[in-house]
Amino acid sequence: MRTWARDLALGARFAAGGGREGWTRTVLTAVGVGLGVALLLLAAAVPPMMTVRDHKRVARDAMSSGYVAKPTDSTLLSAEADTTYHDKDITGILLQPDGPNAATPPGVTKLPAPGHMVVSPALHRLLDGSPLLRQRIPYTIDGAIGRAGLMGPAELYFYAGSDRLTARDAEYRNGNADRITGFGHRSNSAVMGPTFDLLLVIMLVVLLLPVGVFIATAVRLGGERRDRRLAALRLVGADNRMTRRIAAGEALFGSVLGLLVGGGLFFAGRQLASHVTIRGISAYPADMTPATTLAVLIVLAVPLTAVAVTMLSLRGTAIEPLGVVRQGVGRGRRVWWRLVIPVVGLVLLLPQFGHVHGDSNLNVYQTATGAVLMLIGVTAVLPWVVEQVVGRLRGGPVAWQLATRRLQLSSNAAARMVSGVTVAVAGAIALQMLFTAVDGDFVHETGGDPSRAQVMVDAPVANGAQARDFNQRIAATRGVRQAYGYVNADATQPDADRVRDGDFAYLPVVVGDCPTLRQMAQVSACSPGSVFIVPPADGMGDPGSARSYLRPGSRLDLNGPPQSAYVGTPRLWTIPRTARTAAPRTDPTGSLSWGLFATPQALDTSLLSSPTANSMVVLDPRQPEAVEYVRNTTAKLGIGVDVFTVHSTTQQNSYTQLRRGLFAGAALTMALIGASLLVMMLEQLRDRKKLLAVLVAFGTRRSALAWSVLWQTAIPVVLGLVLACAGGLGLGAALLAMTSRPFHPDWSGMAAMSAIGAAVVLGVTLLSMPPLWRLMRADGLRTE
Structure with missing residues (x-):
């Protein structure tokens, strides 16, 4: 343990005290890891946020636990006054107390008088700018509903006082309001069944697995320069095991710094939560607190992942005192063990085939593990596919030759860069197939004809x-x-x-x-x-x-x-x-x-x-x-x-919320993909700074170098998307078999997901062009 601690500390010193180059590499690693950590913390904060929202919803529920026949000094009448304005749902409650001790809803200190109301801040702003809506809700505004009575800062809600309410009888007739004794009597959360649980599990896997892939990739930034430094350490007496531990210490330092960056990004972004509304969902910053167990798991898992990935990446690298043998041409990658991973995942899903329906119980952990292995199998096969394809590419223009030769020398780095996109697209295709197949369980035809009446x-x-x-x-x-x-x-x-x-x-x-x-x-x-x-x-x-x-x-x-x-x-x-x-x-x-x-x-x-x-x-x-x-x-x-x-159709509310959550999560995941890809692209260009400057000095056109960078990205992306389509179809077929649905590929959805993935990578490549132009200047020939 003392040896490990000494070598890890030495690696951390190299990462922190390696001069400008060392700090640049460490900062890039920290940013890459930090982006992933921020999204993981956000995911860990979603369950507590939804729990808080549900508690607030139940606490203000105006439905009584039973029929109240006679008024008392603590009862009150309640009636719904909901409306919609420009597709925005507005919830309104009319209140009329029976006596002076009538309860007040959460977030309200005093019941509004007849003709007056208290509103949420968001509704207040909407009323100020919408004269048409103000005519519909003409009550005088007396104050604002507090946070305890609102599920989010963007919620449109009001309580209005009325003197025109009459209580319904026990048969729910002869009146327009319910007599209640208070608020928060019941919860009407619906149990959606195993199919809904399957959708939720797969959605979480699809959204979070790319984050894990990017974190594992980010800790390997600057791998080539690191290996050359380790060779110098061998020259002064370090053995192979010591160099690996030192490399693990560098990765550990970068990952810990990434945890701090990710935590800072999360808490800074959390303050903006009240200003962001995604598909009708908003939250207060205080409600966005990660679950303690998940937060501790993230804090422990990220550094351990960094150390494990570093040790595994060095397993096939021979670091000698006079150089790194990894740069030579070794034996080709083996494919058999890469295929075993998705096969094991499929075997885990097999027992669930045909059993996800009705009131059956879904084995959440087995299903999640099987889906994760099938998606990881796609990324495991990707390096072998890239190596096999680029190894057979010959000839072509200068830009094409520069790109293909670079890929032949370091196909592993290219495959790592697009692995996150591959996983995201494969998971999205499978999830889209599942959503399309089970829509009938949650989306129902109403028989309505909007062409006859609206x-x-x-x-x-x-x-x-x-x-x-x-x-x-x-x-x-x-x-x-x-x-x-x-x-x-x-x-x-x-x-x-x-x-x-x-x-x-x-x-x-x-x-x-x-x-x-x-x-x-x-x-x-x-x-x-x-x-x-x-x-x-x-x-x-x-x-x-x-x-x-x-x-x-x-x-x-x-x-x-x-x-x-x-x-x-x-x-x-x-x-x-x-x-x-x-x-x-x-x-x-x-x-x-x-x-x-x-x-x-x-x-x-x-x-x-x-x-x-x-x-x-x-x-x-x-x-x-x-x-x-x-x-x-x-x-x-x-x-x-x-x-x-x-x-013409209607869908269950929980299913609607799930699809909204998928949209929000997919947007955040794609933003992380783009940001992480940009960081990795900049690191790779920085690694090739001297090579690019030499090529320009020998007369290579800058446009040819720019095209070569584009081809270096495009070739792995195309291969990754093809593999993602195959993997997505495989996982989608397994999920459909679990729900006893026939295999039916969603070709339009597959094309859309692939186009989005390709667009993200293309956009990142274009953003890397300005730094590339600066790296091709003559001062890149300087060395120390």
């Missing part, structure tokens, strides 16, 4: 007159081309008032004009006064005895729907014998309705019990703010009005 509005109304006024105001809104307004209610059997067991017939009633009824049923001849009987289609359930009442001449009771016992006075109405039968038609929102369809001239809506006003809205495409005008109109119509845009 917005759906519905609201509970007291009577038919209010429903007519509601639909007329929607139709008169600016930007509305047409509004299909109708009234929806429920009827029941004519003797419902004498039924004692609560087994009532359920008969939907729709009242609307002829154009509206044509959107909901296959109506041919329709005129004012028409009535249609629309029987339920196959798959809509069995209405039981309701079918027997739905025929011409039958009597219905419009006082419905009754609950456990009949309430009120019967309102009997006879279906005209002229009523015709019509088949149901899917409406623009994707719903399929059945029941009694009537025009207003045939059925007075004032007879309906508990009616709901509905409107399917067609917007004017020439008015970009049309949907916002509709939302402003509905905000004036009262509490409980629902507005939603019509979409």
Whole structure:
């Protein structure tokens, strides 16, 4: 141990006291390692951040643990007032205390008075710059919601006081608000199942494995110069083992310095977290604290990785007192052990084939290990592929010959430089295949047709007159081309008032004009006064005895729907014998309705019990703010009005968050790839400073040298991308087999991922051109 400590300390002294060259090499290593460490710390901070967000969400949850019938001095009424503005979701809660001791939500010191509100800082800024939104949320701003009540600084949230709330009854009727005793009663986190867990595990592997590859590559920067220094140490008496330990000490010093740089970058970047929003996700700096266990693991793993990589890289290098034999042409690389790595990974995944579905349990560690080995196998095979290909390249222009000869002499360095890109692209291809295959589990067809209507509005109304006024105001809104307004209610059997067991017939009633009824049923001849009987289609359930009442001449009771016992006075109405039968038609929102369809001239809506006003809205495409005008109109119509845009598909929220996280993580990973590649490119150019200057002095064109650098990058990149496609397809096929999905390559996704990887490398190469031009000056011939 004393020998190891002495030699590691000596290596650290060489790294710290090697003059300008030594410090340049150490700084480059520290920057490369630091970028990776910063991203690892960020990844370690994500689970605690999501936990804090979830705790805050639960703490402000306004849903009570049960129905509260009677008001007390500590209860209050709560109603949702959510809206959307330019695709930004705004959460609003209306509050009305029952007494002086009513609880306040987190982040709020005092409940707002009626007509007043407290808002999040982000919503305050948005309201200041959006007069259209301010019309929709007209409450007077009294203050700001504190951090304890917000999941992130970019969240759009408000609490408003109201005096128009009435409590719903135990059957969730006859009111517009819930009576609650406080906040934070429940958590509605959904369990997504093994397929979701598989997506999460593979996403973490794909995003973090390139980081590990880059850290392992960064500690080997300046390898050629280091080996020449070690040869000088052999000349003054050091043996092979001592030189390896000294080299490990240099790498250890650079990695420790990289830990400090990475920690500094992370904590500096964390202060900017409140100003960054990625796909709707933001966080406070205090919430971005890495998990202690993961942080300790990173602090220990990075230096140990540096030492291990250095010792392994020197295993095949013969450092002698008069030179380094590694620069000679040795035997070719062996491929068999490189192929064993992905095979072992596949063997680990085999037991999971066909078992990731339903409520089965996913072996997270076995799956993650198998995926990691399959991706590492791609990087293990890459040096052998590069060596085999470049060894057969001959002839060509001067730039091509300079590039290919350099690759033939040091193909390992070229392969290391693009290994991170190869892993990232291979993992992204596999993950894209998995996402495409399992979309159906989380993304569902709604049946909606946005070409027929773009917005759906519905609201509970007291009577038919209010429903007519509601639909007329929607139709008169600016930007509305047409509004299909109708009234929806429920009827029941004519003797419902004498039924004692609560087994009532359920008969939907729709009242609307002829154009509206044509959107909901296959109506041919329709005129004012028409009535249609629309029987339920196959798959809509069995209405039981309701079918027997739905025929011409039958009597219905419009006082419905009754609950456990009949309430009120019967309102009997006879279906005209002229009523015709019509088949149901899917409406623009994707719903399929059945029941009694009537025009207003045939059925007075004032007879309906508990009616709901509905409107399917067609917007004017020439008015970009049309949907916002509709939302402003509905905000004036009262509490409980629902507005939603019509979409052909919908997806579960957790799945949406996962895809957003993938987007954010992929952006950070690609940024790390670009930055690390640039550091490695600059280090390689610095190593060849004298060679470049000599070539220019002998008359080589600078443009030829620039093209040679480009070719030196392009050839390994092309080979790496080809290998990444093959490895990604292999891992993707294994993941699809685990979820019992057929093999179906996503060719467009594969092309996109490859293009992104190639673009990153090309951009880094172009950024390295200015330093290359400076290195080709004549002062590069100086030596000491």
